[in-house]
Amino acid sequence: MRIDVLTIFPEFFGQVFDFGIIRRAKLAEIVEINVHDIREFTTDKHRMVDDRPFGGGDGMVLKPEPIFAAVESLVGTSDRPSYDEGTRVVLLTPQGQPLKQPLAKGLADETKHLVIICGRYEGVDERVNASLVTDEVSIGDYVLSGGEPAAVVLVDALVRLLPNALGSETSAENDSFSNGLLDYPHFTRPAEFRGMKVPDVLLNGNHAEIEKWRREKALEKTRNFRKDLLEGENGDM
Numbered sequence: 001m002r003i004d005v006l007t008i009f010p011e012f013f014g015q016v017f018d019f020g021i022i023r024r025a026k027l028a029e030i031v032e033i034n035v036h037d038i039r040e041f042t043t044d045k046h047r048m049v050d051d052r053p054f055g056g057g058d059g060m061v062l063k064p065e066p067i068f069a070a071v072e073s074l075v076g077t078s079d080r081p082s083y084d085e086g087t088r089v090v091l092l093t094p095q096g097q098p099l100k101q102p103l104a105k106g107l108a109d110e111t112k113h114l115v116i117i118c119g120r121y122e123g124v125d126e127r128v129n130a131s132l133v134t135d136e137v138s139i140g141d142y143v144l145s146g147g148e149p150a151a152v153v154l155v156d157a158l159v160r161l162l163p164n165a166l167g168s169e170t171s172a173e174n175d176s177f178s179n180g181l182l183d184y185p186h187f188t189r190p191a192e193f194r195g196m197k198v199p200d201v202l203l204n205g206n207h208a209e210i211e212k213w214r215r216e217k218a219l220e221k222t223r224n225f226r227k228d229l230l231e232g233e234n235g236d237m
């Protein structure tokens, strides 16, 4: 997968993609991640990336011209119906569809080239949505000042789902959420720490019993903290 991130704050991304699974996936050429400064696609003297909203109001709106130029340069066209199959242009915005594991899985499975536009809280010129964007995505019901932290979240959620990104010792199938439940509790050595004991069932090597215990604990945790996941009333899974 190739990922191009468009942002007015490229320095924000610093080393954020240089650790753990994402770093490994980059080194293994499972994913290529490029961060682009929207300002580099301006052509005016002042290199303006935003402007005041027509109709008045607070804040600044990201201008369409440099974003169109960036997508034309990266995708080859700003005509959405002409995008190659496997090209998606995601706008990160609080108005988007909520990012849930099935959306991440769908994007990971279907996308060869992903362009991520980091919106500003105040807004992005609507003609970007109208012509360029294939998917509007939000990472949750809270306010961020911009899409940059959301881009890190989206990239992480996607990259770990790409074939071979996790390596043989782990698997995304066992992840919390991939089965619609929260994860079961985990323990490592020592078997007793400050008077707190690891449950006996995990020490006795009976794998059928361990599986049963984990399933029960996952259900219990989900019931206690995320009842909505069990009732499926969240449209989550």
Ligand code: 6GU
Residues within 6 Å of the ligand: 091, 092, 093, 094, 119, 120, 121, 137, 138, 139, 140, 141, 142, 143, 144, 145, 146, 147, 150
């Ligand atoms: Cl994608 N952007 C902003 N600005 N705020 C958000 C968000 C995105 N997702 C949740 N809040």
